[in-house]
Amino acid sequence: MDPTLSTAAFASLERMINSALNYDxxxxxRLRQLGNKxxxxxxxxxxxxxxxxxxxxxxxxxxxxxxxxxxQLKGSAMAIAQLGLSGQHSLANSGVQVFGSTGLLVDLQSxxxxxxxxWEEPLSQLMGDIAGPSLAGLIRKGFGFWRxxxxxxxxxxxxALSEELHATPHPFELxxxxxxxDNLRDGSARLEAKATKLKQSLDAAIIxxxxxxxxx
Amino acid sequence: MSEHKQDQETTHFGYETVNKGxxxxxxxxxxxxxxxxxxxxxxxxxxxxxxxxxRFTIELSGVRKGQKVLDIAGGTGxxxxxxxxxxxxxxxxxxxDINDSMLxxxxxxLIDKGVAGNVQVxxxxxxxxxxxxxxxxxITIAFGLRNVTDKxxxxxxxxxxxxxxxxxxxxxxxxxxxxxxxxxxxxxxFAFLPTMGRLITNDADSYRYLAESIRMHPDQDTLKDMMxxxxxxxxxxxxxxxxxxxLHKGIKP
Numbered sequence: 001m002d003p004t005l006s007t008a009a010f011a012s013l014e015r016m017i018n019s020a021l022n023y024d025x026x027x028x029x030r031l032r033q034l035g036n037k038x039x040x041x042x043x044x045x046x047x048x049x050x051x052x053x054x055x056x057x058x059x060x061x062x063x064x065x066x067x068x069x070x071x072q073l074k075g076s077a078m079a080i081a082q083l084g085l086s087g088q089h090s091l092a093n094s095g096v097q098v099f100g101s102t103g104l105l106v107d108l109q110s111x112x113x114x115x116x117x118x119w120e121e122p123l124s125q126l127m128g129d130i131a132g133p134s135l136a137g138l139i140r141k142g143f144g145f146w147r148x149x150x151x152x153x154x155x156x157x158x159x160a161l162s163e164e165l166h167a168t169p170h171p172f173e174l175x176x177x178x179x180x181x182d183n184l185r186d187g188s189a190r191l192e193a194k195a196t197k198l199k200q201s202l203d204a205a206i207i208x209x210x211x212x213x214x215x216x
Numbered sequence: 217m218s219e220h221k222q223d224q225e226t227t228h229f230g231y232e233t234v235n236k237g238x239x240x241x242x243x244x245x246x247x248x249x250x251x252x253x254x255x256x257x258x259x260x261x262x263x264x265x266x267x268x269x270x271r272f273t274i275e276l277s278g279v280r281k282g283q284k285v286l287d288i289a290g291g292t293g294x295x296x297x298x299x300x301x302x303x304x305x306x307x308x309x310x311x312x313d314i315n316d317s318m319l320x321x322x323x324x325x326l327i328d329k330g331v332a333g334n335v336q337v338x339x340x341x342x343x344x345x346x347x348x349x350x351x352x353x354x355i356t357i358a359f360g361l362r363n364v365t366d367k368x369x370x371x372x373x374x375x376x377x378x379x380x381x382x383x384x385x386x387x388x389x390x391x392x393x394x395x396x397x398x399x400x401x402x403x404x405x406f407a408f409l410p411t412m413g414r415l416i417t418n419d420a421d422s423y424r425y426l427a428e429s430i431r432m433h434p435d436q437d438t439l440k441d442m443m444x445x446x447x448x449x450x451x452x453x454x455x456x457x458x459x460x461x462x463l464h465k466g467i468k469p
Contacts, residue, residue: 004265062275066278
């Protein structure tokens with residue numbers, strides 16, 4: 001791709017992200033608390049490499065970066081976009097590989113999902129002190145309604161699948177299963193440690209016995 | 217006078233052949249004339265795309281905090297402004313230009329934008345840079361090399377003041393890769409540019425010189441060879457906007 005086009009795309013996206021952050025001081029503050037960090041996104045189909053550089057609460061999007069990379073994401077564009085939009089924290093079956101600090105990724109995902117833009121300021125600047133806040137109120141209500149509906153749809157679909165159709169296990173059953181797996185893992189780790197200790201004691205006893213039987 | 221000697225003592229000023237001693241003065245007249253409205257004309261002529269070319273140059277510079285950068289032919293200070301933020305208070309950026317009118321505009325613009333402390337302004341000829349050997353981590357020359365009388369001499373001078381491992385970035389108009397684009401670009405350059413120059417700066421000749429000087433400038437591969445001949449290693453270039461502009465990069469070994 002011609003660098004002019006890719007640079008234009010990066011510059012526009014960067015401007016959009018930073019404008020959004022300017023109207024959500026809480027998210028900007030959380031980003032500032034992360035410090036100066038860099039996330040490399042290696043998109044494999046199509047092949048695009050992007051660097052998300054965090055500096056003083058601002059986001060820079062670059063095509064080239066020569067400093068230290070804190071976290072690297074690899075996957076197809078679709079998989080990376082799904083990971084970013086779904087808000088899921090598990091990478092299992094996501095088709096995305098992560099190298100380096102996964103904490104940075106979780107923090108960025110959390111900031112993105114909690115982004116709450118204060119529309120009043122930009123709209124007031126654009127439309128005046130009466131129409132601006134009214135429209136901002138409508139937008140806020142619209143977003144709130146949409147989020148509530150979305151959350152309700154997910155919750156009711158889940159309930160229908162697990163309780164009515166019995167097609168999937170209930171989240172509580174899944175939690176119990178995870179707990180059981182964790183207990184089994186801990187138990188086998190303890191057993192392995194005990195077996196190792198027993199083997200070491202046995203080896204030491206055999207060596208001592210051999211030394212005791214040797215003629216002087 | 218032999219023909220060879222005559223060749224050595226003349227150079228191009230747009231499509232004209234002039235004595236080497238004469239070119240610097242005529243280029244200076246062009247920039248004295250356009251300095252006040254240089255930024256406006258850049259935006260009009262390129263439709264703002266020159267900002268993207270410069271952004272890409274900054275990205276490829278790899279400049280970090282604490283480094284020393286020389287922005288040759290820096291004119292109105294677009295690159296210097298970005299570099300001053302990248303190098304931070306512990307770094308240093310020198311805005312250099314042979315033309316005092318351009319420097320005045322650049323210095324005022326930087327002061328207006330609150331840039332001070334890590335930027336110095338120097339009136340300097342790219343062919344004879346007044347800096348010690350191995351001084352800079354990065355040198356940029358954006359839309360300036362084609363106006364230099366002896367480009368090889370300028371490249372050697374840049375090599376001298378770069379630190380080993382330092383990089384030179386040359387952002388310059390070049391040759392479009394597509395013949396159709398080249399034809400459209402020619403029509404645009406020779407019809408639209410002088411007209412806009414006359415309307416905005418009341419100076420059509422300077423923008424006719426701009427169009428002509430771009431055609432006389434070495435193409436991508438020739439400039440790459442010139443950089444390699446001057447002593448730069450790992451020379452490469454990136455075509456931008458279909459080759460209308462190219463960014464050349466070289467490293468001092």
